[in-house]
Amino acid sequence: MFYLYTVYALCCLSLLVAGVIEQRNHYRNLDRIPHRVLVNGIRGKSSITRLCAGALRGGGKVVVAKTTGTAARFIFPDASEEPVHRKFGIANVVEQIGIVRRAAVYHPDSLVIECMAVMPALQEINQSKLIRSNIGVLCNVREDHLAEMGPTLDDVARSLSRSMPVGGICITAEKDRLAILEQEAAKRDCRLIAVDPETVSDREMAGFGWITFKENVAIALAVAEQLGVDRRSALAGMWAAPPDPGVLSVARVLYEGKRVRFANIFAANDPESTFMNIEQLERQQLIGRPLTMVINCRPDRVERNGQMGALSGRIKPQRIVLIGEMTRSARATVPAELQERVVDLGGKLPPERLLADVMTATAADASIVAVGNIHGQGEVLLHELAALPSWSPQGQAGAESMLRTPTLPRFDHDAETVLLERIRR
DSSP states (O other): OOHHHHHHHHHHHHHHHHHHHHHHHHHHHHHHEEEEEEEEEEHHHHHHHHHHHHHHHTTTEEEEEESSSOOOOEEOOTEEEEEEGGGGGGOOOOOOHHHHHHHTOOSSSSSEEOOOOOOOHHHHHIIIIIISSSSEEOOOOOOOOOOHHEEEEEHHHHHGGGGGGGSSSEOOOOTHHHHHHHHHHHHTTTTEEOOGGGSSHHHHHTTSSOOHHHHHHHHHHHHHHHHTOOHHHHHHHHHHOOOOOTEEEEEEOOOOOOOOEEEEEOOOOHHHHHHHHHHHHHTTTSSSEEEEEEEOOOOOOHHHHHHHHHHHHHOSSSSEEEEETTTTTHHSSSSGOOOOGGGEEOOOOOHHHHHHHHHHTTTTEEEEEEEOOOHHHHHHHHHHHHSOOOOOOOOOOOOHHHHHHOOOOOOOOOHHHHHHHHHOO
């Protein structure tokens, strides 16, 4: 028995020693990166991460970035990128250790990394132990992940604030709960900088080849300013930055003689962000009426399904098409006056039938907005739409290029070595 206790004690001691060594190595890697930017918030984190990285590249900085979002990506100093590979396809905040270790190899001026923690305690650990950022971004406070961070939006604001850097800087575009963020920043001796989206002009926004928001651009400009990059260089870098695979996009598709505008809004999967996206697309006349609202439902997102059903009351589409599983959770919250407009295509339909039924429910020369969550039938629908021919009176890019995730270059060992040598010189 004494032998077993001895073996157990030695194993525990070995794990403790290994943990201490791992922590020291991790902190050493962090110290090799002078500026660390942690991007947190509810909506737009991946886009802001890319914009910040682009802005810093525009100023001649060596910057590495990592997004989580629709498709996790490791972004190299030359803006090329590759997917983040995960064991068993499961995301875990511990992967940030490996990301920091890999980023330190490039001796970057800055690391811009998206917060991937949802639980408040994990958000604090992500900041205090894994990233230790000196510049934080808290982009917004929206109605999402209420079970973990709620139940109220004030609670969400306080939970997100746990990622603020103690003694550092935090940049936000949040307005409604700015007072709460100021209180939380004061507790951490953190200087809170609130940006005004209206300082970004329409002319500056016109430089983007993809759809983004002034709030996101204003945050990235503020981060660049803190790190010594002038506005013109930062904007040039952002314009050249590749967009996130889940970026808001609109494609013109042709189906059996029917012309349709399709807006992929799956990435904005909370009701307020979804509504803002639809408003912006209508304001820019990229979509119009009549409007079909496609809600993709997931069995593990029943609350979100209901939120999207209720959102139809604000959008008032001509048709409400429900796809995916547990569609009744969305239908139950659709306002009574719109119930007759609902078309329920619930279940795992074959791809061809899913596309045909959605298009049948959509009027000619109409627009479709796809909302909810992309996984499941949403991915199937996008794949089918990407194969359709496009229509464009001005010869613009077709549906395939806007709906598919772009092919991303991958580094082999030799290419990565060449890049490292170029950076070091």
